[in-house]
Amino acid sequence: MPTTAVTGSASGIGAAVCAQLEKAGHTIIGIDRKTDDNFTSIAADLSTAEGRQNAIDLVYQQSNGVLDGLVCCAGLGVTAPNCGLIVEVNYFGVTSLVTGLYDALRQGEQASVVVIGSVAANQQVAAPHPMALAMLDSDEALATKLANEDQQAHIAYAASKFAVTSWSRQTAVKWGGNGIRVNVVAPGAVETPLHQASKDDARYGEAVRNFVAPIGRNSEAEEIASVVTFLQSNQASFIHGSVLFVDGGMDAMMRANSF
Ligand code: NAI
Numbered sequence: 051m052p053t054t055a056v057t058g059s060a061s062g063i064g065a066a067v068c069a070q071l072e073k074a075g076h077t078i079i080g081i082d083r084k085t086d087d088n089f090t091s092i093a094a095d096l097s098t099a100e101g102r103q104n105a106i107d108l109v110y111q112q113s114n115g116v117l118d119g120l121v122c123c124a125g126l127g128v129t130a131p132n133c134g135l136i137v138e139v140n141y142f143g144v145t146s147l148v149t150g151l152y153d154a155l156r157q158g159e160q161a162s163v164v165v166i167g168s169v170a171a172n173q174q175v176a177a178p179h180p181m182a183l184a185m186l187d188s189d190e191a192l193a194t195k196l197a198n199e200d201q202q203a204h205i206a207y208a209a210s211k212f213a214v215t216s217w218s219r220q221t222a223v224k225w226g227g228n229g230i231r232v233n234v235v236a237p238g239a240v241e242t243p244l245h246q247a248s249k250d251d252a253r254y255g256e257a258v259r260n261f262v263a264p265i266g267r268n269s270e271a272e273e274i275a276s277v278v279t280f281l282q283s284n285q286a287s288f289i290h291g292s293v294l295f296v297d298g299g300m301d302a303m304m305r306a307n308s309f
Contacts, residue, residue, distance in 0.1 A: 051075055052077070053079065053116065053117055053119070053158075054079070054117070054119030054120065055081060055109050055113070055117060055119070056078060056080055057121070057143070058082060058123030058125060059078070059081060059089075060084060060091075061082070061244075063123045063166060063271045065271070066274065067121050067278050068080055068088070069275070070276060070278070071278075071282060074279055074283070076119065077090075078090065079109055080092065081094055081105050081124070082094075082124065092104075092105055096124050096143030096146075096147065097138040097139045097143060099146070102142070102147060106150035109151060109154065115153070115157060117151055117155050117161065118155075118158035118160070119282045120148060120151055120162075120163045120164075121164045121282070122147060122164070122165045122166060124139060124143060125166065126139050126207075127203075127244040127245070127248050128203040128207055128258075129247040129254075133201055133202070133203050134195070134198040134206075136197060136203065136206040136210055137185060137190075137197045137206055137209075138190065138194060140210035141193070141210045142190050142193075144214050148163055148165070148221065152225075155230050156228055158230075160229065162230070162282050162286070163232045164233055164234070164235055164278050164281050165232070165234045166234075166236075166274075166278075167215040167218070167234040167235065167293065168208075168237060169236050170204075170211050171211035171212040172305060173208040173212075175205050175208055175209070176211070176212035179208075181196045181200070182209040185210065185213035185214075186217060203253075203254070204254065218232050218233070218234045219232075219234070222291030231289065232291065233281050233290065233291070233293070233294065234292070234293045235274060235277055235281070235293075235296055236294065236296065237274050238263050238269065238296070238298050238299075238301075239261065239297075239298075240268060240270070240271055240273075241271070242271055245268070261300075263297060264298060264299035265298035265299050266298075267298065268298075269298060277294060
């Protein structure tokens, strides 16, 4: 029975991933700000170095140092309390956990890591932004400072998702030889509390509500979780370093010629 740790397990995509992986026979270790009664779970704040280390230590304890899967769903959207937090959770909360759990994943059976990115990673502002470069340089203090000075939550979000996607692909190249697959799932608009908060937001709500995928609707969290569950199975044994858009055609609509 594979053991898989899932961050952001208490809500939205993470909760749907836990339910589907459990059904597929995985033992789940959930990680979120609060513990969950449904499965083994860890309360940790992934926005801080101490919280991340606490999560890593407890996953080692609860998995006996052997992890077959890691799914990083925890994240904040444009309604986060401040822009620095977006960077801290969406980038450093992911990269620290994936790196910190490397030894446990190496002990796992055909281990697989999935990071939840976003279609927003491909926005023009994201890639060259100094905030994204600071993240990829592992300079948390600078990235957070730039995000808080800028106060443009959509840019902090896009930059954090660009950086975490790029980092995941670089990590896939490094880790492939050690038998650990690493992939990114990039959703479009998914009906979760995060997305509802964005739709209700005074600053971003109208743009979010008007950005509709070619397929004509938003997705449910279960439609993202089923792709994650596939990636965590042996049926996906040669998918490595990929970004899977699960977005109803949003990426195709924005950049049909980039693939
Ligand atoms: P959600 O708000 O339903 O769930 C996010 C979870 O992350 C929550 O349980 C929350 O407590 C946890 N979390 C946030 N900050 C944390 C922290 N400091 N420490 C520990 N846990 C923390 O959101 P949703 O929509 O399920 O988002 C999951 C991922 O999917 C995020 O990375 C988000 O950026 C991404 N995504 C979501 C989209 C959407 O339309 N809902 C679209 C594209 C990507």
